[in-house]
Amino acid sequence: MDKTKINKAYNDYKFMNSPAARELRILSEYLEPKARLRRNKVQDTVVFFGSARTLPRKEAQKRLDTLKVSEKVKPGEMQKAEMDLKMSRYYEDAVELAKRLTTWAKSRYKPHSRFIVTSGGGPGIMEAANKGAKLAKGKTIGFNIHLPFEQEPNPYIDEALNFEFHYFFMRKLWLVFPAKAFVIFPGGFGTLDEFMEILTLIQTEKVKKELKIILYDNKFWDEVINIEKLVEFGTISQQDLKLFKTCSNVDEMENELIPHLIKVENKSRLLK
DSSP states (O other): OOGGGOOOGGGOHHHHTSGGGHHHHHHHHHHHHHHHHHHTTOOOEEEEEOOTTOOOHHHHHHHHHHHHTOSOOOTTHHHHHHHHHHHHHHHHHHHHHHHHHHHHHHHHSSSOOSSEEEEOSSSTHHHHHHHHHHHTTOOOEEEEEOOSSSOOOOTTSOGGGEEEESOHHHHHHHHHTTEEEEEEOSOOHHHHHHHHHHHHHHHTTSSOSOOEEEEEOHHHHHHHOOHHHHHHHTSSOGGGGGGOEEESSHHHHHHHHHHHHHHHHHHHHHHO
16 A cells, blocks of 8 residues: 555545534634744734724725715615715724824834734724734734625734634634733624623633723714613623723723723733
8 A cells, every 4th residue: 555645634634624623623723823823922912893894984985975976876875875984983093093002012012012903804993903003013913704704804914913713712712812901893793792792701700800891982882782771670780880991082092991001011020
């Protein structure tokens, strides 16, 4: 028998992509990011969540201007373009906040290794966060997920820190595990899922480290969810409302995040 034609199990592509090897694929989505983050000296992160559909202001304005001179506008198309332009401010604010945080972190850690701006790797708010960090010439991470729509990696992620996951739960693990703060911009089902899961992990003490969770733009979130009502119904406690904060502009966000990150830094020094 020609032994050169016999594949080792881990080199058997058909096996490794079969149901029988699912556990190995799951484990690889834990071990490979762990090794790569360590190799790139990533100590911890600040994670941005938000809608994949939020457009940059210039693009949103261009789409609206095109519709205004078009002779064929579908029902609801103009209203959507107007809303896209209104929502585009969140993209610009995410760019600015990520840029400020990265500039601050880079000034303290050389090489840049701490509080690295991180996103889910896709377009919209995720792209804005990575873009802001890139404008500040810092490291930036994208934990992307393979989806049938919306989720191609954005062009601002560091090549060495551009990850793509198959399993949502492994992606979530890496979004949470190195994180020291979460910024929750306006978003849809995915953003709500991420926000609620983090709250649940902290409330149930499955995550015990000190995390700052901030919802961006009081007005948006007050219209979308009424968490205070859960206290009234008795399904959460009054104390649970202290698990997160809300801010209405970039300055407020910066003033909440940086003192928290300095506190985290000082605690890590005490532990060494």
